[in-house]
Amino acid sequence: MAKKSEATVEEKLRALYDLQLIDSRVDEIRNVRGELPLEVEDLEDDVLGLKTRLDKLKTDVETINFEIGAKKNLIEEAKALIKKYAEQQKNVRNSREFNSISKELEFQELEIQLAEKNIKEFKAQIEQKKEVISETKERLAERESHLKHKKSELDAILAETEKEEKALIEHSEKFQNEIEERLVKAYKRIRHNVKNGLAVVPIERGASGGSFFTIPPQVQVEIASRKKIITDEHSGRILVDPVLAEEEAEKMQKMFAKL
Template sequence: MATKTEITVEDKLRALYDLQLIDSRIDEIRSVRGELPLEVEDLEDEVLGLKTRLDKLKTDMETVNFEISAKKNLIDESKVAIKKYAEQQKNVRNSREFNSLTKEVEFQELEIQLADKNIKEFKAQIEHKKEVIAETKERLAERETHLKHKKGELDAILAETEKEEKALLKKSAEFENQIEERLVKAYKRIRNNVKNGLAVVPIERGASGGSFFTIPPQVQVEIATRKKIITDEHSGRILVDPVLAEEEQEKMSKLFG
């Protein structure tokens, strides 16, 4: 079995171009999914946020209702106190005691007035919170329906492509292992630097694939000899001759099929 050091430049070029064809196919599969995974993730976050908001609003409602109950109890206690002070006024011995009890009654009456005011404010808060809860529930239902729809879309695409993508990722790793690490790193670096992910391209009509920059004839001849790995001086992409590219495309189309 040949070791990596015995692999010819042509073998390396073929392996690199095969790797490119596999990775480009993976790119195609992922582009079909497009922004759907991110959309689903954003919708899940939004739904979770709305549920958290609803829980907080319900807790706030419970707190306000508790405050209303507390104020009602305070009013009842003040009324009992007023009645008690009124009874005591009947049995006072002097005007000082009478005036002192009158002040206590006035204080309790102010407490009742303040509590009544607080209750009205709390009830207004409850009405507002009820409106917000209703709006939030409506928004939540709409977002959950939208999320279900988007998840269905994503699941359908995944069902169609997940198996193929896994198989191709495995193949991609296998082809990487056939190529020396230095070249794999260079290939990945170029792929990351170009928007279409094409690191290895054939010469098309005398130019680098996907580019308008012409390759000099003597360089084209050198590329066709497959004795040296040559890159496009403008884009940095690795170049292969059209014949090799066509042969590998035919071979890989059977794999994809």
């Protein structure tokens, strides 16, 4: 292709349509991947979340077991005190001492009862958490299996298309460098604003490609003359004649076949 400033309108149109064909091919490859990368990412987040939840549940169980151990120690201490007070009660000298020790004995009995109640509640909590742990493990196994399957799918698609996509992107950048900056900017703006990213389209059955609006015969003649860059008044797309489009499509197909 001639230098940017020296290129004819026809050369510019051919370069723009070639760029469109390259970028459309990249779009096709990415559409094949579809939502897979996002699905994999979501599944990875799910797996991480479930693992974090499992860790917390296990820590909760450890904490409760520690609390049970503390209550059991308290019971043993209370029993030791009861035995001690019972011995002291045998040697009291008056009713005041007897009543004082009786109150201590009663308090320790209540401490044991409360501790036993707490232990029962803690054990119920552990059973409940064990059920949740079991359910979470099942869900985690299912999510991990699903993730493995989706990753395998994505890896297979990437293996098939990654090399081609990289080469196409390099070609796209090369073609952009060979086209006037103002045209590249216009192309990108149109591509961003239109359906399917098609910024340069051929005339098909008298209408702009992908459109139902008929192009007047005189405008079709102007487009076929390739003397100036013409855009579709309805969509803003750059228009090329079908002969040029077919010629460039054949040329680009040969290039794609080598990638």
